[in-house]
Amino acid sequence: MIFLKTDDEIELLRQSNLLVGRTLAEVAKLIKPGVTTKQLDKVAEEFIRDHGAIPTFKGFPNPYGPPFPGTLCTSVNEQVVHGIPNDIPLKEGDIVSVDCGTYMNGYCGDSAYTFCVGEVDPEIVALLKTTKEALYKGIENAVHGKRLGDIGYAIQQHCEAQSYEVVREFVGHGIGKEMHEQPQVPNYGKRGTGTLLKKGMCIAIEPMITQGSRQIVMESDRWTIRTRDRKCAAHFEHTVAIGLDKADILSSFEFIEQVLGDKAI
Template sequence: MIFLKTDDEIELLRQSNLLVGMTLAEVAKLIKPGVTTRQLDRVAEEFIRDHGATPTFKGFPNPYGGPFPATLCTSVNEQVVHGIPNDIPLKEGDIVSVDCGTYMNGFCGDSAYTFCVGEVDEEVKKLLRTTKEALYKGIEQAVHGKRLGDIGYAIQEHCEAQSYGVVREFVGHGIGKEMHEEPAVPNYGRRGSGVQLKKGMCIAIEPMITQGDRNIVMEADRWTVRTRDRKMAAHFEHTVAVGLGKADILSSFEFIEQVLGDKAI
C-alpha cells in the first residue's frame, strides 16, 4: 500500500527531515582524524532528543539478528551501509557515510551524507561527487507521471558511465509515519517501467555506489554491509515529495555544507 501525503503531512515530514540535516551538520563539525564514530553517535542522539525528536534507527529490528544499537549508521571506507558506530578512530584519508533518521510529530526523517576525513585521494573524491550527482539526477525524475524505473535508470546510467558499481540488494523506500514504506526505490532500472509516481508520494532516494564491482557481503554483526572486493563505497540520501513538474526535497545538505565550506563535495 502506497500512502499519498497531504500538503500538511508533507510539511511535518519536512520538519523531521530538516532536523536530520541539522544533526548531520553537528556531526560534520566533529569529523577529523582521531575522532571515533561512537563519539559522533553520542552527539547526534543528544542533538535529536534535545529538539523533541527520537532517533528512528536506535532499536530498529533486524530479521537476521538483534536490534540496531545506535542512532547513526556510520559506514567507513568499503562499508556500504548500516555500519555500527564503534571506538576505532577515523584516519586521514578515510571516508564515512553517516545515515541518520528522526521521528517527530508523527513523521520520519531520513538522509545520508558521505564525508571525507582530512585529505582524501582524488579518485575517492570523484566517487563521492559522482554518487551525489546521481542522487540529484534521480531526484529530477521524481515528478508526477514518471515511473520508478526513470529514477533508477538516471542513477544507474550516471554511475555506470564512470565504471562504478550500483548496489542492487539495498534500495531507497517510501517514507512517512513509518521509516520504511512502499514503494521500494531501486538505484537501477529501465525508463518507463515500475510504479507510476503521483503527487504526494514521499520517497527516500539513496544511491549506494561502489568504486569496484557491485557485489557486497554482510559482516558477522548481521548489520554492516561492505563491498566484496573491499573497494570504497559512497552513499548519499535525500527524502523527497513527488511534485508536479519538480520534486520537493524535504531533507537538506545546506546545513552540512555551511559547516564544510570549500571542503564540501
C-alpha cells in the same frame, strides 16, 4: 500500499527531515582524524532528543540478529551501509557515510551524506562526487507522471558512465509515519517501467555506489554491509515529495555544506 501525503503531512515530514540535516551538520563539525564514530553517535542522539525527536534507527529490529544499537549508521570506506558506531578512530584519508533518521510529530526523516576525513585520495573523492550527482539526477525524475524506473535509470546511467557500479540488494523506500514504506526505490532500472509516480508520494532516494564490484557481504555483526572486494563505496540520500513539475526535497544538505565550506563534496 502506497500512502499519498497531504500538504500538511508533507510539512511535518519536512520538519523531521530538516532536523536530520541539522543533526548531520553537528556531526560534520566533529569529523576529523582521531574521532570515533561512537563519539559522533553520542552527539547526534543528544541533538535529536534535545529537539523533541526520537532517533528512529536506535533499536530498529533486524530479522538476522540483534536490534540496531546506534542513532547513526556510520559506514567507513568499504562499508556500504548499516555500519555500527564504534571506538575505532577515523584516519586521515578515510571516508564515512553517515545515515540518520528521526521521528517527530508522528513523521520520519531520513538522509545520508558521505564525508571525507582529512585529505582523501582524488579517485575516491570522484566516487563521492559522482554518487552525489547521481542522487540529484534521480531527484530530477521524481515527478508526477514518471515511473520509478526513470529514477533508477538516471542514477544507474550516471554512475556506470564513470565505471562505477550500483548496489542492487539495498534500495530507497517510501517514507511517512513509518521509516520504511512502499514503494521500494531501486538505484537501477529501465525508463518507463515500475510504479507510476503521483503527487503526494514521499520517497527516500539513496544511491549506494561502489568504486569496484557491486558484490557485497554482510559482516558478522549481522548489520554492516561491505563490498566484497573491499573497495570504497559512497552513499548519499534525500527524502523527497513527488511534485507536479519537480520534486520537493524535504531533507537538506545546506546545513552540512555551511559547516564544510569549500571542503564540501
